[in-house]
Amino acid sequence: MIRINDIHKSYFINGKRTRVLKGITTHIKRGEKVVVIGPSGSGKSTFLRCLNLLEPPTSGQILFEGEDITSNKCDINKTRRKIGMVFQKFNLFPHLTVKQNIMLAPVHLKLKSPAEAEIEAVDLLKKVGLEKKINNYPNQLSGGQQQRIAIIRALAVHPEVMLFDEPTSALDPEMVGEVLNVMRELASTGMTMFVVTHEMNFAKEIATRILFINEGSIIEDKPPMEFFTQPTHCRVKEFLSKVWLSSR
Amino acid sequence: MKIFCKTVVTFFAVFTFSVFCTVYTFADAQSSIAKIKSDGFITMSTSAPFEPFEYLENNVLKGVDIDIAQKVADKLSVKLKVNNVSIDSLTFELKNSFCDFVCAGLSETPERAKNLDFSEPYFETSQAIVIAKDSAIKNSKDLEGKVVGVQIGTTADIYCSEDKNILKVVRFDKHVDAVQDLMAGQIDAVIVDDFAADKLVNLNKDKIHKLDEELTSESYSIAVKKGNHELLSIINDVIKEIKENGELDKIISKHYSINHSTSDKFVEYSGYIAEGLKNTLLMSLCAAIIGIILGIIIASIKVFSKGNKKLKIFSFLADTYITIIRGTPALIQLFIMYYGILGSFKVSNIVAAILAFGINSGAYVAEHVRAGIQSVDYGQMEAGRSLGLSQNTTLIKIILPQALKNILPSLAGEAITLLKETSVAGFIGIVDLSRAGDIIKSMSYEALRPLSIVAGIYLILVVGLTSLLKKFEKRLNK
Numbered sequence: 001m002i003r004i005n006d007i008h009k010s011y012f013i014n015g016k017r018t019r020v021l022k023g024i025t026t027h028i029k030r031g032e033k034v035v036v037i038g039p040s041g042s043g044k045s046t047f048l049r050c051l052n053l054l055e056p057p058t059s060g061q062i063l064f065e066g067e068d069i070t071s072n073k074c075d076i077n078k079t080r081r082k083i084g085m086v087f088q089k090f091n092l093f094p095h096l097t098v099k100q101n102i103m104l105a106p107v108h109l110k111l112k113s114p115a116e117a118e119i120e121a122v123d124l125l126k127k128v129g130l131e132k133k134i135n136n137y138p139n140q141l142s143g144g145q146q147q148r149i150a151i152i153r154a155l156a157v158h159p160e161v162m163l164f165d166e167p168t169s170a171l172d173p174e175m176v177g178e179v180l181n182v183m184r185e186l187a188s189t190g191m192t193m194f195v196v197t198h199e200m201n202f203a204k205e206i207a208t209r210i211l212f213i214n215e216g217s218i219i220e221d222k223p224p225m226e227f228f229t230q231p232t233h234c235r236v237k238e239f240l241s242k243v244w245l246s247s248r
Numbered sequence: 249m250k251i252f253c254k255t256v257v258t259f260f261a262v263f264t265f266s267v268f269c270t271v272y273t274f275a276d277a278q279s280s281i282a283k284i285k286s287d288g289f290i291t292m293s294t295s296a297p298f299e300p301f302e303y304l305e306n307n308v309l310k311g312v313d314i315d316i317a318q319k320v321a322d323k324l325s326v327k328l329k330v331n332n333v334s335i336d337s338l339t340f341e342l343k344n345s346f347c348d349f350v351c352a353g354l355s356e357t358p359e360r361a362k363n364l365d366f367s368e369p370y371f372e373t374s375q376a377i378v379i380a381k382d383s384a385i386k387n388s389k390d391l392e393g394k395v396v397g398v399q400i401g402t403t404a405d406i407y408c409s410e411d412k413n414i415l416k417v418v419r420f421d422k423h424v425d426a427v428q429d430l431m432a433g434q435i436d437a438v439i440v441d442d443f444a445a446d447k448l449v450n451l452n453k454d455k456i457h458k459l460d461e462e463l464t465s466e467s468y469s470i471a472v473k474k475g476n477h478e479l480l481s482i483i484n485d486v487i488k489e490i491k492e493n494g495e496l497d498k499i500i501s502k503h504y505s506i507n508h509s510t511s512d513k514f515v516e517y518s519g520y521i522a523e524g525l526k527n528t529l530l531m532s533l534c535a536a537i538i539g540i541i542l543g544i545i546i547a548s549i550k551v552f553s554k555g556n557k558k559l560k561i562f563s564f565l566a567d568t569y570i571t572i573i574r575g576t577p578a579l580i581q582l583f584i585m586y587y588g589i590l591g592s593f594k595v596s597n598i599v600a601a602i603l604a605f606g607i608n609s610g611a612y613v614a615e616h617v618r619a620g621i622q623s624v625d626y627g628q629m630e631a632g633r634s635l636g637l638s639q640n641t642t643l644i645k646i647i648l649p650q651a652l653k654n655i656l657p658s659l660a661g662e663a664i665t666l667l668k669e670t671s672v673a674g675f676i677g678i679v680d681l682s683r684a685g686d687i688i689k690s691m692s693y694e695a696l697r698p699l700s701i702v703a704g705i706y707l708i709l710v711v712g713l714t715s716l717l718k719k720f721e722k723r724l725n726k
Contacts, residue, residue, distance in 0.1 A: 052634055054630050054633065054634065077633075077636050077637070077638050078636065080633065080634060080635070080636040081635070081636035083634075084634070084635075085631075085634035087627060087630070087631060087634075089625075089627055091625075091627040091628060091630065091631035092631075093628065093631070093632075093646050093650075094650065095646075095649045095650050095653065104635075104637075104645065104646075105635035105636060105637060108637060108641060108645065109636055109637070150631075153635070154634070154635070157635055157636060
C-alpha cells in the first residue's frame, strides 16, 4: 500500500545541517498495524509526518498505491484524504463546535452533502460515546474526549490508512485508556494503521509489526512477540529494559 | 543589493506611471467648443466660500461668478456644471481638463499667466488693511517691520511676499483664521480683499477696523486653459455683452446686497454637518472594507510566500507596498491618487478618497493580520492540510477566523484611526465632517463653536464604534 524507498530528511538550523532520517526503506501493506517505537529525537515523528508530506523528505520516494506522492505531478490534497492523521496535541479547531469540526472536511471537499455529513457525524460520535457533546466547543472537553473526536474527524473523510503521532502522550494517565480503546476498535475493523507510541502494552496487543527507529534508521523490524522476546540489536534491548522497568 | 533592487523597481513603477499619465493628458487635449456642445454641458471650477463671488446657501453654490458662468453656458446653450475645489487646485483643474474654465475671483498675475489665459476683467476691487482698534498703523508705509497675515495663494499673499519692508508674512488657510490671530495680538495686520474686510470688521466692530487706503487695485477675470482661444473669445463676448446691457451690475449688486446673517443659519449649518457626517461615514466604511480585504490578502501573501521561491516576487511586492504606504503621509497618498493616478480618468473625488484611504488602511491591517495569523498554532494548519483541505481553504476556514478574533482589538484601533484620517479628504474638495466645520467657520467668521461641535461628533462616533466592537468581541469569546 505504501512503499517507502530510501527517504532522507535533513533540517538546516542556523546554516548547520541536522540529518534526522538517514535512509528509511519499508513497505506498509493493507490491513497492517505498524507500530513505531524508539527513543525521543530518533526521528519517529518525522518519519510519520513524511508519509503525508507534512514534512516533505529531502530525498527518496514514497509510493502510495503505486503513485509517487513526492513528485510534483501528484495532487497531494487528494492523496491526503486517503491518509488520516491524529496529532499528539489533538489540533481540533477551537472556533468550531464538535459537529462542525467533524463535518468541515467532508462537506468542503464535496464528499457529502451537509445533511449526509451530519448523519455520519452523529454516527461516529455514538461509536466513541460522545454524542452528547455534539454542540460543544473543544475547550469544553477533556483531553481524552478531544483526542477521540480528533480520531473521528479524521475518519469522516474515509481514509484508507490512519497515522497516529503519539496520540496519548499529551493526555492525563487516566484518559489514556479511553483513547486506546477507540484505536483498538478501529484496528478490529481492519483499518491500516501506522502508530508512533510509547505505550508498549498497546503495541504488543495490536501491532502486526514493530519498527524500532534509532538515530534516523530502522534498526529492528519484527512481529511484536519476537520484538519483545528476542530483540537482536543491543540498543533495543537497552531501551526495552528501561521502559519495562519504568512501567512496573 | 536588495535595497538597490527595490529602488530600481520603484523607479520603473513611477516612470511607467508618469508615461501613462502623460499619454492620457495628451489624448485629452482635443477638448473644444464642439466637445462641450456634444457633451451638453460645460464645467466651471471655483473655490467657495469667497463672498460675494461664490458662497453656499442652503448647500447650493451661489454668487457673482456662478451667475456669470451661467451666462457663458447659456451662450453655448449647454448646462453648467460647477466644481468646488480648494483655491490652490484651480490651475491644476484647468491644466488637466477637469474643467473648461475657472471663475473664482481670480486676478491675472504673471505666474498664473504662464499656465492660463485670462479674459477681459469683469470686476475691479482692491485689497484692504485690517488692524486692531488700538494699533498705531495708519497706512501701508507703517507696515514696515510688522508681521502681516494673509490668506494663502491670494493676491494679498503675492503683494506681501514682494514687499521687502514687511518683516514677516504669515499665510493662513482662511482669512478668518488671520483675523483670529490679529485679535489675539499674534500679528499686526491682515491684508484681505475689500469685501471680506468689511464683513470681518462688521462682526468684530469693537476689536478691529479697516484702513481707508486701497492697497492694490486689481481686477477679476475668467481663466481658461492656455491656448483655448476659441472658448476665451466666447467668454469675452459674454462679458462685453453683460457689461453693456447692465446685467453685470445687476448681478453684482444683487449678491452684494444679500445679507446672509439674516437667513436661517442653523438650518444651513446643520445641512453642512449632515453632509459632512454622511461623507465621513461613507468614506470610512468603504475604505475599511477595502482595507480589511486588502490587508488579509497582503498578510496571507507575506505569511505563505516565506521560504517559497516561486512566490518570492509576490512577497517582495507586498513588502514594497507596506513600506511605501506606511512610510508616506496619508494626505500625500490622497493627492497622488486623485491628481496623479486617477487624474486622467475624471473619477469623482469621493471615489478617489475611498480608494486612497482603503489602500492606506490595507497596509496597516496587513501587519495586524500577519501578527494574528502567526499567533495561531501551526498545528491548526497541519490539521487542516492532513484532512486534504488546500492551503487556501485551511487559511480561510480555519486560520483566519481564529486570527481575526485574536486581533480584533488592534483592528478596532485601526478603524478609529481610519475614521479620523478621513478628515484630510477636505483637501481634495470633499465636504467631510472636518471640512464642514471649516466651511461653517468661514461663513460664520467664528472658529471655536463649529470646530467644537465637529470634534464632539467625532468623539461620539469613536466612542460608539469602540463599544460596538467590544460587544462584538464579547460575542466572539462566548
